[in-house]
Amino acid sequence: MRGSQTPGLVFQPNVYHAMQRGIQQMVDAIRPTLGPTAGGVAIDPIHTTESLPEFLDDGGLIARRIIELRNRDVDMGAMLVRSLLVRQSEDMGDGTATTAVLLEAIFQAGVRYIAAGGNAMKLRRHLESAIPNLQDALAENSFRIAGEEQLKRVAASLCNDDEMADLIGESFDLIGEYGRLEIREDYGRTLRREYVQGTYYYSGAVSSALFPEGSANRSDMDNTSVFICNFEINDHRELFPVLKAAHEAGISSLLIITTNMSDAAVSLLTTNNSRMDTFKVMAVKLPGLNATDRIQAMEDISLLTGATPLIKEAGDTLERVTTGHFGKARRIWVDKRTFGLVGGRGDKRKLIAHLERLQRFYHTTHDHEERERARKRIGNLQGGSVTLWVGGFTETEIALQKSLAERTRQAMYLAMQGGVVPGGGIGLLACRQALQQQAKSTRDTDERAAYNILIEALAAPARTIWCNAGYDPSEVMAKLQHKRPAIGFDARSGLMINMADEGIVDSLLLMQSCVRNAISTAALALTVDVLVHVSNPEMIGKPE
Amino acid sequence: MMANERIDVGVVYALASSEAGRLYAARATGLYGSDDNGASWQLVPVADVANYVATAVATSGNTVFAGTHGAIMRSEDDGQSWSLIGLAKPAPLVTALALSPTFDAAGVAVAGTAEDGVFVTGDGGLTWVPWNYGLIDLDVHAVAISPNFSGDQTIFAATETGLYRSANGGRSWQRLVLSTGQAPWLALAFFDGTLLVGSENGDLLQSDDLGESWQAVDLGQWQGKAINQIVAMDAVYVLAEDALLRLGPDLTEATRVEAFLQQTPLAMLPRPGGVIVGFAEGDLMAFNL
Incomplete structure (x- = not known):
């Protein structure tokens, strides 16, 4: 009977409090999945006949499984994050945990600023106007990847599974940025790949x-x-x-x-x-x-x-x-x-012209489904494909491995298409310099606040990765202060390394998408002043 | 320059010479060998195969490969004994062969075929595997392996509709976009690290960076004539459809070395003091340079 305990209209400051709690809870559910030493999340089985909980390490899927929170006010904030992460997962295949922690950091800092007297609408405008600058700053630090060894290293940093990374890296070296990599469940216990000649x-x-x-x-x-x-x-x-x-x-x-x-x-x-x-x-x-x-x-x-x-x-x-x-x-x-x-x-000339048309369409369309369809057609017409067969000891293990392989595949497509930036959150940290200069050059208080909020928030993914690996984020951050921008902290080995040289990278397009989605959603959430519950959910669908 | 030898036994598709100095001619009537610098040619007996067409030949040391319909013939003793390695069905017609500069150590070689793309071997030619990822056009006319193959793993394939490059030892291919469009490319050769490609339309292009950028080579009055083969010796020699041309040291100026008025030259092989040219009409002629 929770619906009846909630007023139909909720005003400030209760709106911020509820949104903060909702965002926090949703992000906390996904936060453990960020980084190479990420943990999993166990979820009650969907079907009552299943006895084992579902073990997930995919932020998008975890978000999808959280259908609603008990408190309707808090649920508003949680569902805002949920819808963002589901869309992020569908569009990009990955980056949900990074988006989540970025969003939370921006929103929480934004609320503090507004509570201290800042203007929410101006803050939103300045936050959103920083998006192109941040995306440019990311692009400046990006580089292209090619060659089997580099692709294997990149795949390893994306999936943290050396055997899978070897096969996926090798596959992408063959099929290229549009190629067809099928991922299928196998009855065997290991991973294996199969080369397929022609189009099928x-x-x-x-x-x-x-x-x-x-x-x-x-x-x-x-x-x-x-x-x-x-x-x-x-x-x-x-x-x-x-x-x-x-x-x-x-x-x-x-x-x-x-x-x-x-x-x-x-x-x-x-x-x-x-x-x-x-x-x-x-x-x-x-x-x-x-x-x-x-x-x-x-x-x-x-x-x-x-x-x-x-x-x-x-x-x-x-x-x-x-x-x-x-x-x-x-x-x-x-x-x-x-x-x-x-x-x-x-006629090969007609086929090549057809492929060029599809490639142009792929790069210009904003429709995710159409883009994926175009990529699959291009890949299928390349004259060959690779099938990765994913095995395991249990159905749960196979499902997890398959999900991991699919996310890695999607991230590899993006990485090959747009290049990569240093991973482990270092690419985002490196963007702070551009924002710091802009913060210094402006006299507008709200604009400066927006830059400062983003400067702090950009450290959140790296801090989360270090924290998930059992390190003190403040301590690591202090050590990094004296290092070159390319140097990062490898959460697996605990060493300061050149992230790009070691193949620890993130897709540029993915990071740009994370930044864009997190900032725009957080900025929007900061301007919400009233929550309206239109009806009591228990009543929906009940016969009169 | 004058012709000093003529034999008329089928179309000459390709020429090669072994380390020991034996010459080979891949012809419509089989593989021919010459132990006297091209003065006389004899049909090379290959295992139990009779009446075969030899469409490509390449050598490294005393290892000889010859392409035929559906198979590649391999000899490790300069043509004394042969083994026949069948290619995947349907039987491909081998049109081009190239061995890596480090073939003796690494065993990498590439075969181009008329309808089935590229076959690659990494074990000295014992097994050949088709690797055609990205090779949209499987009608291959010529293949060339980078002089620094052990470092850059780069191979080029010239096809009916374009030029393709592999940066991973021939396992996958990328079409190169050239200003000359989708011409049939017939000839490929490396000269001092510079890649030269010649087309049926008579375009001759050079690239100093493994196909990243291209410059056109002006052939003057011979521009527009199909380029059937390019051979790098002390200078670059271009076998056009009706003339043998020599390029200047900076690959800018073309001069005619020999004119072919009645016959179509298809293959050329350097030899001491000159070249041997094979013709579509079946002739093999030696020219002093």
Whole structure:
């Protein structure tokens, strides 16, 4: 009955008190996950049938699991942080703990300043106006990464698992910044990687009956022609024009990519395959979960192979098939769940132009999903991919390892795309110098306060990392005062080292995102003066 | 300059010489060897293989590699005995071979193919693995390995639609964006650390920084003629479609050494005092320089 104990409107100073508590509680739940010696968080099982708690070390997932806090006022602050971290996790894949501790440090210091008479709106404006300067300062300290050894070191600093780092670093050396790295659960107990040649899709044969006898549900075809359409082929007679055109073109093996195929149509193909030694046909489903995916897959496959797709929406019919509709690939494989193409014979100049268009789109779009889709398409068209198989002794261990590998993969994409800055919080610490100069040069009290708040807050991630590793942050900070900016404290070894040289780095884009998200959210939260609880949650959905 | 030898036995795709001085010619009718500096050529018997086409040849010391359809032939005793190493199916046609400068120690070599990209060996040619990450165009015409390969791990592949560079020993490739567009690149060579590339359109480019930046080489009146091969000797020699050209020391001035009016030269090999040129029409001719 908590809802009824909370007034509908909450005013200052109760708003700040509640927001502080909510932000603090949420951030405290995620704080242990920051750094190379981070701890985990155990969460009650979601399903009552599960007996073991869920062990998490991913700030984004932890935030997602915290659905609400008991006190509705405090919950407001917590949910503000939650929504930010979930978005951060979805957009960037990582950086949630850094964002959380930054946000908390800025908000707490901001509240103190406002309580002492500062102007919240002005403070917000000055905090937000510092974001571009901070992002520039980060960029000035950034550098590009390349080469297997450097990539391995960077991966190691991101996942703190040497075996995983070796495999991920090696994989990224192969696939590059857009490449396709699949991460899958394995039945084995260790990590392993598999190189896959060519382009493949998660879409298999329309029927197991099409596989040759004794082939273990796999078909490999050389120098195969490719036909693509987005029709459902329901009547076997619809295939006649396709097969006739293939015969006219002298095709000896054909892959039909179609939305679906009836049993009768499949029977026609199996009959053909059993009777014809000189002409084999395989059919797979057009890849993609939705119309957009399917259209894009058709476009990509047609560019790869040189096939001209027949599109239902364009009024095409199978009766119009000619020999010119067929594309070709050097090698094709099909199994129950996937099919792949190697050495497509499409026009390479068109394919390169297509890749350049996708790359431009990737770098200019602000839509996260569209960007990811573009990256996957680029990666898939590069001619190869790597699959990392993640094993372990228990399901929990496998799930944790897989989650870690996925976050590392995402961070590696960002690191390769935008470069890296010294890690362990040192990249953020190095930005303080730029702010200190700006603080000195301004006469505006609120502006100076904003800079000072940020100067202090930028140390929060590093302090948290040191604290999580069992060191006294003040002591470490004092030692660092006399070191060069590139020097940082390695929380694992307890030594002062050159972070960049040792491969302890953070992605520039990730750090810029952390800074932007933390400051803008904290600045917004500082200007909240009233909380309004619109209804009693217990009443929602109850019958009258 | 004058031709002093002529044999007409199939298209000559490539030429090479071993440390002991034996010359090899990869031809449409097989691999030929010459022990008399090109005066006479004999078909090299390769294991039990008969009627094969040899499309590429490269040597290091007394180790000889020759490319054919679906396989690479390997000899460690200057062509006395051969082993045949099959490549992954469908059978690729080997179009180019290059051995690393430290091949004897590291065993790294690269083979370009007509439709299947690049195959790399790291064990002296006993096994060849296709590594084509990023190689959008698998139609490879030429390959070249950096003179400082042990340090920079850099390999170049010239393809039908562009030039590709690998900075990790041929395991993955990056397309280089050149001002000349997506021309078919046919020839690659290193001269004193400078990379030279020649295209079917007659563009000749040089790079002093492993492909990071490029400068065009002006071939004067021979600009626009397909460049089939580039060979670095005391100077750079460019085998254009109708002439053999020599570049000046600073790679700026081209002078014609020999004109080919009736035949298309495809391959060239330095020899004492001159070069041997192989033609599409099947001739092998020696020229004094």
